[in-house]
Amino acid sequence: MAIKFNHLYANGILPSSRPKQVSRGKYDFAVAYPDPKSFPTDEIISSLKDAIKANPDYLAIYPPQQGNALLRDYISHKIDRDRSIKVNSDQIILGNGSGQSIDMICSVLLNAGDAVITDQYVYGGTLNTLRRHSAKIIGVKSDEYGMDPENLSHTISKLSQQGTPPKFLYLIPTFQNPQGWTLPLDRRQEILKVCNEFGVPILEDDCYFDNRYEGEPVTSIYDLDQENSVIYVGSFSKTIAPGMSVGYMTGPNEFLDRAMFVKSGRVSEFAAMAVYQYSVNYLDQHISEINEIQKNKRDAMLSALGENFGNKAKWSHPEGGLYIWVEFDDQVDITELHQNSVNDIDVGFHPGTNYSPDGIDGKHFIRLCYGFNQPDEIKEGISKLGDYLAKKGVI
Amino acid sequence: MAIKFNHLYANGILPSSRPKQVSRGKYDFAVAYPDPKSFPTDEIISSLKDAIKANPDYLAIYPPQQGNALLRDYISHKIDRDRSIKVNSDQIILGNGSGQSIDMICSVLLNAGDAVITDQYVYGGTLNTLRRHSAKIIGVKSDEYGMDPENLSHTISKLSQQGTPPKFLYLIPTFQNPQGWTLPLDRRQEILKVCNEFGVPILEDDCYFDNRYEGEPVTSIYDLDQENSVIYVGSFSKTIAPGMSVGYMTGPNEFLDRAMFVKSGRVSEFAAMAVYQYSVNYLDQHISEINEIQKNKRDAMLSALGENFGNKAKWSHPEGGLYIWVEFDDQVDITELHQNSVNDIDVGFHPGTNYSPDGIDGKHFIRLCYGFNQPDEIKEGISKLGDYLAKKGVI
Known part of the structure; x- marks a missing residue:
């Protein structure tokens, strides 16, 4: 029985x-x-060794729920240098890859049935996370330059009229997965304008930013935003390795406080220490x-x-x-x-x-x-x- | 603005x-x-080196959502040897410490307002997780031997009469946190009998099992159970270090399939490979x-x-x-x-x-x-x- x-x-x-x-x-x-x-x-292992030697107690004690402080500090400097994102280490929350961050963001914002806007074709991992949260996912068509702001505006209007205004817009503005395009600056500005107008936050998934091998970087939507409406997610999966499972998020302070409320489990301090020391020594x-x-x-x-x-x-x-x-x-x-x-x-x-x-x-x-x-x-x-x-x- | x-x-x-x-x-x-x-x-670092050498691609590819297969296999053998728990590696799900496992279990079982039974005094981390899931937490008094089965039976009856039968009983049967007692065999049998009678699953948090330095181990509740009603959680935090953030769960197959549905993020393969190789070489x-x-x-x-x-x-x-x-x-x-x-x-x-x-x-x-x-x-x-x-x- x-x-x-x-x-x-x-x-x-x-x-x-x-x-x-x-x-x-x-x-x-x-x-x-x-x-x-x-x-x-070899570099990862020697970095890990150095990191443990520098802070021999870190592995024996429970890491902060937000994640390793040294790595959060490194990230805050890196995204300032590379993306003009000005936050301090207290405004960074580590996650297991970017996946856990995106899941936390969904937990903070979504009741079952809530609408979320994405590209017509977008990263399947995020789609699965949205499905698990019982979101109503609405895809917006893009052309070769990315999401079309007019389509976006029309979609938000329609959803609002139906009484289900979207909780957020999910975007991978740079080297979009799977479509490969990068939103040009004017598109980013137009999309941001539409979202600000309707009071819709943007989840900017910038996990490929570092993987540029030609052309000029385009300003992050976080940097363009004047209304504190962007939640920003990044990762070391595509620069060091997916097996590290170390990613991060930042965003408005009041939002981060809610993300901490839903955070479960800690990012491995073992992996975070290796990522930190390796990044300082070798990442660029x-x-x-x-x-x-x-x-x-x-x-x-x-x-x-x-x-x-x-x-x-x-x-x-x-x-x-x-x-x-x-x-x-x-x-x-x-x-x-x-x-x-x-x-x-x-x-x-x-x-x-x-x-x-x-x-x-x-x-x-x-x-x-x-x-x-x-x-x-x-x-x-x-x-x-x-x-x-x-x-x-x-x- | x-x-x-x-x-x-x-x-x-x-x-x-x-x-x-x-x-x-x-x-x-x-x-x-x-x-x-x-x-x-030193042993952790040399183990990690060996593990990467043996499987040089593991860090570059996304690990299975359930977690590193070698480590799951090791765990299945260890809990068979030590706790007579007979499951294969497919029935193990890795989590970030035991915390993520307990959170997944709550996600699978709890709607807001559902009742959960714990000891009158119990691990604060689990209490916080239950609170985050808006559970109604009911503590049952214990004496020096642990939870009192009569009190438990009375509590379940009362909750059932009120129309809110408990979704599960959370127990740390061995070296309970914070009370320090270990439930003797007869108590485990009586508690299990009560729970089986009422159809209430038990979440057995066995994370201190290895930390015994005198006396004889007491059979796990999972092993005593004939009704496939126990979900079992363990961890390497108290044997290797909290900073590894590697724990695990097993339970009825239909339950594990639902746990996979709610799982977000992956356990760091980097940490899992080190834990696996270290455990094989040195853990006992x-x-x-x-x-x-x-x-x-x-x-x-x-x-x-x-x-x-x-x-x-x-x-x-x-x-x-x-x-x-x-x-x-x-x-x-x-x-x-x-x-x-x-x-x-x-x-x-x-x-x-x-x-x-x-x-x-x-x-x-x-x-x-x-x-x-x-x-x-x-x-x-x-x-x-x-x-x-x-x-x-x-x-």
Whole structure:
């Protein structure tokens, strides 16, 4: 006999199968990794050693709930230098990657059924978090420069008229995942203006900012904002490694106090100490190095796409980040091919449906990541994918 | 001008000041640390090095949402060996310390206003988590052997009659925090019987199990249970260090699937790899060593209490863990003295009110931890505290 749990679960709680190991292709254009060969093992370990030596008690005592103070101080200086964000270390909250920060922000702002605006195609991890919070997710169309401010204004108006004004706008303004574009300055200003007008906060997810390998940085929305309405999220996952699981947020003080209310668990002090000391000693140099590597990989993928996809598809030309967004003829449905391509040709990619709020829209798009494989492998893989898609009548 | 957030916050979200650094006494009997001098820096770093060498890609790719597979496998073997808990690695979910696990369990089971049963005095971190989930927390009295099964049965009956049957019972059966007792086998059986009868799951927080330095281990409630009704939580915070922030949970499969639904963020793979390799190489030996150290510290504190508190107070004699629970005359109100003692005599401790569901009950109790200071310091500190309490008329 077993006791029954069914009547004990809270409202809205669904089963979510514990994920099995997903099979990955040799040509893994699916998941967004930074270059695995450039993980700086020796420097990270020597940094950790130095950090423990400098503060031998830190691991034995419970770290502050907000996270390691030295790392928060480093972050406050870095985002001031790079993004003109002027906050002190007390205004930084560490999280496990940016994922925990985004989850906390949802916990602070969302009751079940509340509306949230995103891009028409946007990072699937955030979509899943919004779904878990039972949000009504509304996607706004973009062109090659990013979200269209007029569409945004129209969408907010409509939602407000329906009595469900959006709780916030989620944006990845730089090297958007999956679409690859970077919002130009004037777009950022226009979007901010619309949001300020309607009193809608913006969640600016700037986790790819450091991954720029050409062109000039664009001012952060946080910096443009005069109304204290932007919550800003960053991460070390794409500069050091996803396995560190160290990210951060800042925003209006009253908001941060509420984020602390919902924060559970502590960021590993062990990881935070390593990230801090490594960043002080090596991060700027490391970022230059990985950007050089990623640029070569991007170029390899762009040229392979040109050779193999020809004029049967369109794709983005990102100045940074890790993604190329490919659009096929709008009659194409890529979802079944996607399921077979790892088995058939050892090539992994994500279908566009992974990035749409309803999980249905996006059938004629795919997202390709160029972080994992080496340039030669990228060329091989794209050539295999091109042949495969041609054989299946997609291109 | 600033946009207004007030109307945007979700129901039940309160501000929670970002904590300032709390001032700690030289004699720090307040917070529960394992012995800081015994943190095995060199072994942890060499283990981490080995772990990265064995799996150089693990940090570059996103770890499984459930957490590092090797560590989950190690845990499944350890809790089988030590607690006769027979689960495989797929039935383990890693969390940031045990805190994140307990928070996930609350998310799965609690709507606002739901009742949860705990001890009359219990771990403040769990009380805070329950409060954040707007639970109605009901404390059940214990004697020197722990929670009284008759009281428990009466409490569940009453709650059920009121139409708010408890969603679960939270227990720290071994070296309870703060009271120090360990539930004997017959108590565990009786408590389990009551809970099974009423269909109430038990959350067994076994995070001190390894910290036994005398007497025989008592069977886990999970092992006694025949009705698949126990959710089990453990941690490496008290065996390796709080700064690792690595804990875990297991339980009925259908429950674990729901826990995955609410899980946000990933446990640092960096910390998990170090914990795994260190545990395989050194943990058993390390636990013997720290238990020897803690036993000496406990003995130092018990003998100092005998010398300085005499018959003016009663205190527990724990066979493990980190806490001694001291009861003064029930007219005593220790809360004000507690606030001054760090400044006045450099001695830190926690008042009993930190451990009661209403935060009011417990004024004539204090919790003393003996993990941080060395035995000589413990004797000095307790002597200072005894003089201070005598001067203030408490003892």
